[in-house]
Amino acid sequence: MIHVKELKKTFGVEHALKGIDFEVDKGEVFGLLGPSGSGKTTTIKLLTGEFKSSGGNIEVNGTTDKHFKKTSYVKHLGILSDKTSLYDRLTVGDNLELYRKLYNAPKNVVDEVLGKVGLLEEKGKRVSKLSKGMKQRVMLCKAVLHKPDVLFLDEPTSALDPTTTEKIHEMLEELKNDGTTIMLTTHNMDEATRLCDKVAFLYEGVIKETGSPEDLRHRYKRNEVHLTYEDGGIRTVGRDVENQGLLKEALFDTSVIDIRTDFPTLGEVFKKVTGKELV
Amino acid sequence: MNITRVAAIFEKDFKEFMRNMMLFTSVLIPVVLAAFFGRMDGGEGGVPDEIVIIIVGVVFSAVTFSSMMTMMAEENEKDTLRGLLQSPASIIDIIAGKSAVITLMTIISLVASIMLVEADGFWSMENIAGLILLGIFFLNLGIGIGLLVKSVATTSVYLIPIMFLFGFTPYIEFLVTDEGHIARQIAECFPLYQNLYILNGDGGAAEYLILLAWVAVSFGIVIWAFNRRKSDD
Ligand SMILES: Nc1ncnc2c1ncn2[C@@H]1O[C@H](COP(=O)(O)OP(=O)(O)O)[C@@H](O)[C@H]1O
Ligand SMILES: [Mg+2]
Numbered sequence: 001m002i003h004v005k006e007l008k009k010t011f012g013v014e015h016a017l018k019g020i021d022f023e024v025d026k027g028e029v030f031g032l033l034g035p036s037g038s039g040k041t042t043t044i045k046l047l048t049g050e051f052k053s054s055g056g057n058i059e060v061n062g063t064t065d066k067h068f069k070k071t072s073y074v075k076h077l078g079i080l081s082d083k084t085s086l087y088d089r090l091t092v093g094d095n096l097e098l099y100r101k102l103y104n105a106p107k108n109v110v111d112e113v114l115g116k117v118g119l120l121e122e123k124g125k126r127v128s129k130l131s132k133g134m135k136q137r138v139m140l141c142k143a144v145l146h147k148p149d150v151l152f153l154d155e156p157t158s159a160l161d162p163t164t165t166e167k168i169h170e171m172l173e174e175l176k177n178d179g180t181t182i183m184l185t186t187h188n189m190d191e192a193t194r195l196c197d198k199v200a201f202l203y204e205g206v207i208k209e210t211g212s213p214e215d216l217r218h219r220y221k222r223n224e225v226h227l228t229y230e231d232g233g234i235r236t237v238g239r240d241v242e243n244q245g246l247l248k249e250a251l252f253d254t255s256v257i258d259i260r261t262d263f264p265t266l267g268e269v270f271k272k273v274t275g276k277e278l279v
Numbered sequence: 280m281n282i283t284r285v286a287a288i289f290e291k292d293f294k295e296f297m298r299n300m301m302l303f304t305s306v307l308i309p310v311v312l313a314a315f316f317g318r319m320d321g322g323e324g325g326v327p328d329e330i331v332i333i334i335v336g337v338v339f340s341a342v343t344f345s346s347m348m349t350m351m352a353e354e355n356e357k358d359t360l361r362g363l364l365q366s367p368a369s370i371i372d373i374i375a376g377k378s379a380v381i382t383l384m385t386i387i388s389l390v391a392s393i394m395l396v397e398a399d400g401f402w403s404m405e406n407i408a409g410l411i412l413l414g415i416f417f418l419n420l421g422i423g424i425g426l427l428v429k430s431v432a433t434t435s436v437y438l439i440p441i442m443f444l445f446g447f448t449p450y451i452e453f454l455v456t457d458e459g460h461i462a463r464q465i466a467e468c469f470p471l472y473q474n475l476y477i478l479n480g481d482g483g484a485a486e487y488l489i490l491l492a493w494v495a496v497s498f499g500i501v502i503w504a505f506n507r508r509k510s511d512d
């Protein structure tokens with residue numbers, strides 16, 4: 001569905017993307033993870049035709065980037081940008097009606113999507129009266145009301161309250177079950193672990209690692225066991241034959257209060273790969 | 280251009296216009312001005328053509344030009360334009376929808392203002408033809424500058440000079456009384472003077488040609504603005 005090869009983007013002398021490659025299959029949820037300034041938004045903008053690339057190839061939904069400005073390409077995309085774009089003076093319903101008409105979508109979709117994000121009762125409210133979380137949900141409605149084949153989401157849940165985040169996650173899971181291909185950027189590792197079939201770690205314009213969250217966690221686990229003692233002491237022991245006795249003993253040693261294998265979270269994997277905390 | 284999409288933009292911009300105090304009051308300004316001048320008159324000759332044409336200039340600069348520029352600037356500033364451009368709507372659809380709203384508001388403001396001053400022959404075919412050309416000129420100025428202005432706050436930088444140069448042109452007769460003065464000769468080539476001559480009944484082919492030339496210039500500005508915007512990406 002999405003094929004990216006050797007993709008580069010420079011702004012003047014700055015190399016924002018230094019040649020990245022990735023593939024996203026139809027119906028997959030792909031997460032581009034990286035700290036602020038790593039090039040996530042730039043990648044999304046290249047894939048949605050807002051920026052022109054400085055090199056490399058992109059193909060999305062059977063269209064190459066030469067034709068990204070065409071209506072025939074755009075109408076099958078759903079985009080949730082990093083900046084909000086709703087008309088404050090208009091109601092939630094008016095905003096969504098505008099986009100429903102622009103996409104020539106059926107009449108009932110507005111109520112349908114608003115119901116899914118729990119905002120049907122706010123339909124008659126002006127956007128200026130909504131909370132940030134509500135606005136973001138309306139933005140998501142705007143991005144999906146025409147049932148796009150590919151959905152691009154730039155940090156869909158950053159700086160949102162837990163309720164909104166949960167509603168957004170539920171909606172994305174539903175879209176995924178309906179077969180929508182989703183590409184999202186985030187620096188929330190729990191979000192990536194929950195939603196993504198595949199992730200790529202973007203760091204300083206380079207993809208450092210890619211794979212499913214589970215694969216990556218397995219790939220970067222260490223064959224070690226951490227033993228925590230009553231007195232606060234921690235001992236790390238390799239899981240090999242010569243430590244067999246010691247490990248067995250530890251199981252029955254009451255002064256050992258915690259035994260933990262080294263199965264890293266996705267965030268810990270990111271740190272191992274890039275040497276940077278993902279925030 | 281796609282009619283369904285233009286209609287959707289029209290509907291959205293119409294609602295926005297009605298709920299935006301700044302834009303909405305701009306429609307009333309020429310009407311208030313006309314009411315004021317309409318009362319001042321009293322003679323049987325009605326209001327002088329110079330005053331009528333200045334009211335016309337205020338309609339086109341405060342409603343047509345200013346509203347177009349402000350609406351575009353606001354879409355830029357609030358990133359709503361980006362949202363529209365990510366949809367199947369093209370920039371042409373967007374401008375066409377907005378232009379339709381602005382044209383409607385211009386007509387409302389113009390008709391209401393002219394009703395309040397007695398202007399003989401204002402609705403003649405000759406005069407209407409001249410007004411259409413003048414309207415296109417101001418609309419294009421609004422589109423061109425609107426494409427480049429990034430915030431509503433900076434629109435005022437353009438509003439004042441455009442209004443004085445093109446909206447109040449005959450006012451120069453009060454400032455420069457010497458008829459042969461170079462400033463007055465230049466002013467007489469400005470678009471609003473052509474409309475004044477047409478309204479006076481002195482208009483011939485030359486006036487329409489000069490207006491057409493200004494319209495051509497305004498299209499040039501729109502095309503230039505488009506290209507500048509493109510190279511910004
Ligand atoms: N329009 C632009 N002009 C110049 N530099 C830009 C532009 N957009 C992004 N950049 C630069 O490209 C780099 C990547 O930015 P971005 O893609 O926004 O990162 P992220 O979304 O991961 O935070 C940054 O160093 C940023 O300064
Ligand atoms: Mg970003």
